[in-house]
Amino acid sequence: MIKANEHYSKLKASYLFADIAKRVEKYQLANPEKQIIKLGIGDVTKALAPAVIKGFHDGVNEMADDATFRGYGPSPGYEFLRQAIAKNDFQDRGADISADEIFVSDGAKCDTGNFQELFATDIKVAIPDPVYPAYLDTNVMAGRTGEFENGRYNGIVYMDCLKENNFMPELPNEDVDLIYLCFPNNPTGSIATKQELKKWVDYAKDNKALILFDAAYEAFIRDKNLPRTIYEIEGAKEVAVEFRSFSKTAGFTGTRCGFIVVPKECMIFNAKNEKISLHDMWDRRHSTKFNGVSYPVQKAAFAVYSDEGKIQVKKQIDYYLNNADIISKAVEELGFDYVGGEHSPYIWIDGKDKNSWDFFDLLLNKASVVCTPGAGFGRCGEQYIRISAFNSLENVILAMSRIKEALA
Amino acid sequence: MIKANEHYSKLKASYLFADIAKRVEKYQLANPEKQIIKLGIGDVTKALAPAVIKGFHDGVNEMADDATFRGYGPSPGYEFLRQAIAKNDFQDRGADISADEIFVSDGAKCDTGNFQELFATDIKVAIPDPVYPAYLDTNVMAGRTGEFENGRYNGIVYMDCLKENNFMPELPNEDVDLIYLCFPNNPTGSIATKQELKKWVDYAKDNKALILFDAAYEAFIRDKNLPRTIYEIEGAKEVAVEFRSFSKTAGFTGTRCGFIVVPKECMIFNAKNEKISLHDMWDRRHSTKFNGVSYPVQKAAFAVYSDEGKIQVKKQIDYYLNNADIISKAVEELGFDYVGGEHSPYIWIDGKDKNSWDFFDLLLNKASVVCTPGAGFGRCGEQYIRISAFNSLENVILAMSRIKEALA
Numbered sequence: 001m002i003k004a005n006e007h008y009s010k011l012k013a014s015y016l017f018a019d020i021a022k023r024v025e026k027y028q029l030a031n032p033e034k035q036i037i038k039l040g041i042g043d044v045t046k047a048l049a050p051a052v053i054k055g056f057h058d059g060v061n062e063m064a065d066d067a068t069f070r071g072y073g074p075s076p077g078y079e080f081l082r083q084a085i086a087k088n089d090f091q092d093r094g095a096d097i098s099a100d101e102i103f104v105s106d107g108a109k110c111d112t113g114n115f116q117e118l119f120a121t122d123i124k125v126a127i128p129d130p131v132y133p134a135y136l137d138t139n140v141m142a143g144r145t146g147e148f149e150n151g152r153y154n155g156i157v158y159m160d161c162l163k164e165n166n167f168m169p170e171l172p173n174e175d176v177d178l179i180y181l182c183f184p185n186n187p188t189g190s191i192a193t194k195q196e197l198k199k200w201v202d203y204a205k206d207n208k209a210l211i212l213f214d215a216a217y218e219a220f221i222r223d224k225n226l227p228r229t230i231y232e233i234e235g236a237k238e239v240a241v242e243f244r245s246f247s248k249t250a251g252f253t254g255t256r257c258g259f260i261v262v263p264k265e266c267m268i269f270n271a272k273n274e275k276i277s278l279h280d281m282w283d284r285r286h287s288t289k290f291n292g293v294s295y296p297v298q299k300a301a302f303a304v305y306s307d308e309g310k311i312q313v314k315k316q317i318d319y320y321l322n323n324a325d326i327i328s329k330a331v332e333e334l335g336f337d338y339v340g341g342e343h344s345p346y347i348w349i350d351g352k353d354k355n356s357w358d359f360f361d362l363l364l365n366k367a368s369v370v371c372t373p374g375a376g377f378g379r380c381g382e383q384y385i386r387i388s389a390f391n392s393l394e395n396v397i398l399a400m401s402r403i404k405e406a407l408a
Numbered sequence: 409m410i411k412a413n414e415h416y417s418k419l420k421a422s423y424l425f426a427d428i429a430k431r432v433e434k435y436q437l438a439n440p441e442k443q444i445i446k447l448g449i450g451d452v453t454k455a456l457a458p459a460v461i462k463g464f465h466d467g468v469n470e471m472a473d474d475a476t477f478r479g480y481g482p483s484p485g486y487e488f489l490r491q492a493i494a495k496n497d498f499q500d501r502g503a504d505i506s507a508d509e510i511f512v513s514d515g516a517k518c519d520t521g522n523f524q525e526l527f528a529t530d531i532k533v534a535i536p537d538p539v540y541p542a543y544l545d546t547n548v549m550a551g552r553t554g555e556f557e558n559g560r561y562n563g564i565v566y567m568d569c570l571k572e573n574n575f576m577p578e579l580p581n582e583d584v585d586l587i588y589l590c591f592p593n594n595p596t597g598s599i600a601t602k603q604e605l606k607k608w609v610d611y612a613k614d615n616k617a618l619i620l621f622d623a624a625y626e627a628f629i630r631d632k633n634l635p636r637t638i639y640e641i642e643g644a645k646e647v648a649v650e651f652r653s654f655s656k657t658a659g660f661t662g663t664r665c666g667f668i669v670v671p672k673e674c675m676i677f678n679a680k681n682e683k684i685s686l687h688d689m690w691d692r693r694h695s696t697k698f699n700g701v702s703y704p705v706q707k708a709a710f711a712v713y714s715d716e717g718k719i720q721v722k723k724q725i726d727y728y729l730n731n732a733d734i735i736s737k738a739v740e741e742l743g744f745d746y747v748g749g750e751h752s753p754y755i756w757i758d759g760k761d762k763n764s765w766d767f768f769d770l771l772l773n774k775a776s777v778v779c780t781p782g783a784g785f786g787r788c789g790e791q792y793i794r795i796s797a798f799n800s801l802e803n804v805i806l807a808m809s810r811i812k813e814a815l816a
Binding site for chain 1: 409410411412413414416417419426449451452453454455456458461464465468469471472473474477478479480481483514515517518521522525526527528529530531541542545546549585586615616617618659661662663664676677678679681684689692693695696697698699700701702703704705800
């Protein structure tokens with residue numbers, strides 16, 4: 001008899017963004033005349049940059065001729081792209097990462113979801129709360145948790161991120177083996193200094209733990225003193241893996257490209273406590289279960305690193321950062337406490353007496369604005385909502401004026 | 409202490425095609441003047457069809473304008489593509505599959521690798537030998553096998569495919585829960601009739617087992633009486649999942665698109681022996697760990713189903729089938745036994761006294777031709793090699809003449 005993976009039955013409700021989509025669809029059906037403004041899912045809205053479009057078309061053109069056609073590519077990605085990533089995103093910032101430590105993928109969601117496969121089932125996992133739901137759900141599916149009780153999965157070490165600690169996870173009181181961190185943070189928009197990250201690198205070294213560092217939003221950092229990669233921290237190469245994405249950096253949410261950095265120094269342990277190369281394990285996983293990213297997509301991603309590409313992509317991020325600034329100011333005027341909106345496209349708003357799904361429904365029904373209810377990110381998000389800066393300037397201005405009216 | 413997934417240590421050597429690539433690279437470095445002809449990995453060589461290129465460019469153009477830009481798409485794929493698949497690949501052949509039973513992905517390798525996650529660890533898995541290595545390796549990684557001994561993993565039910573049984577897997581003598589089948593077969597090129605598939609569907613029904621049916625090569629079938637999908641068999645919707653790919657159908661090996669069919673009738677069982685919807689489980693997995701296929705790639709795949717697309721793509725397959733015919737005839741002239749080459753791009757050749765890696769090295773060193781050693785597909789492949797028809801007509805003719813000379 002074909003039996004199911006029992007751990008799936010522990011998963012709560014459906015996936016957050018699917019849930020939101022259903023409520024929005026229902027509202028739109030009931031109110032077909034309303035122009036809904038989506039500041040929810042964190043999906044970019046601006047067209048791909050001209051340089052990226054050119055690279056994309058060039059790639060497609062190569063596929064049109066037998067002489068330049070590309071079949072299966074190297075599973076970690078084309079050398080030309082990995083070299084550009086290593087140089088621009090790491091070496092130029094003083095982080096000693098080489099092209100062969102980079103694995104190109106179809107996005108950070110897949111990577112953050114899949115990477116946990118490399119670890120034993122009985123490791124202790126520390127996850128911030130609130131957090132991007134995929135970290136948690138994929139560990140539930142893999143059997144690293146008990147049942148869901150009082151809003152949390154047994155077996156997980158939750159790191160509360162609240163106003164009291166400036167929304168920064170604190171070192172756990174118990175030993176943990178795998179630590180998820182995300183800066184600039186999704187959903188709170190909080191950002192870690194080098195000192196803050198060093199604390200985690202030191203902890204990981206002292207405890208033979210591993211950090212999974214999600215830096216999908218690093219392009220939003222404008223302060224040169226803030227780290228844009230964890231490898232700016234000394235020793236991080238031994239204890240940290242970094243997830244990156246072109247989704248928020250260059251508008252690739254519908255184009256699909258990201259990458260993981262797995263440094264060769266990074267070691268984990270087998271049952272005999274012997275060191276094992278995490279790089280080799282991921283290489284094996286990647287080449288067994290993945291067949292590389294579409295060649296024209298890799299050409300498009302490569303164009304992000306061209307001189308024009310860099311300028312155009314920075315301009316897009318500046319545009320979203322300006323939106324974030326407008327949202328922050330409006331939220332402040334309304335008298336809500338918030339964090340984020342600086343070095344980040346997200347504004348995390350304290351609804352005070354409002355439950356986050358109620359706050360979500362209120363904004364949807366009274367202002368036709370979609371946000372993300374904080375509860376979808378964990379128990380600590382229960383009185384918060386996340387507003388995203390990913391939309392047109394016009395829509396952001398309109399949305400904030402509607403919200404002001406609705407809450408007046 | 410961060411501990412590794414111990415099951416990875418059971419994996420033998422590196423992944424087959426990576427292994428071959430290394431030998432080829434070494435040979436080319438030592439013999440820079442040699443023009444190597446690759447009839448190994450099964451990678452297409454012909455450019456994407458003009459209709460597909462047009463669809464691809466159109467998709468990229470939409471990404472260039474804010475008004476038509478696409479961000480995150482629906483995780484199972486765009487409706488326009490799923491509708492086209494359902495109609496053309498299934499409904500038009502009398503198989504009652506609807507668009508919402510289709511999940512578009514970045515390729516069948518990922519899908520066949522990932523799908524096993526939905527099942528309990530202690531199910532009994534039946535896998536043909538020889539077989540596409542990813543089926544086996546991904547089950548090893550998931551802990552469904554014991555150690556590797558005498559060329560096989562303990563715990564797996566191997567279904568020998570040999571000359572004696574026409575290279576067709578036979579119903580297992582013991583109860584199995586999950587059955588991998590692949591027709592037209594990779595690597596043997598053998599093909600199943602409706603009667604043959606019905607035997608498996610009946611077995612699955614009688615034993616509450618599930619069939620994972622890999623139909624990546626269905627486009628090579630030219631005999632109208634042969635099934636191109638398992639859903640041509642009555643009752644298959646209750647007990648079979650089908651994997652499909654645009655890689656071999658339309659030359660998408662470097663473009664990356666495939667899909668899975670998970671019929672809504674398909675049920676598996678929880679620990680209490682209650683029925684669970686496999687469709688719902690995969691939907692949850694897909695939306696949690698995957699973020700959809702690149703929009704321009706989906707537009708390119710959609711163009712495969714246009715009137716011009718269908719004609720152009722069929723012409724490409726005909727071209728490869730003609731190559732397969734040439735290879736078959738040459739192999740026959742050389743006096744080797746073989747199977748495949750008809751309704752399939754693969755020819756599976758019995759090397760008789762030759763070990764398959766020796767045969768591989770002989771063809772590489774004496775004819776500068778790359779094939780795939782049968783041993784890489786399992787113990788039953790140890791005296792076989794696989795030759796693929798994916799190359800230009802000129803190269804296929806040249807390769808066969810070189811092989812004839814080398815073996816003279």
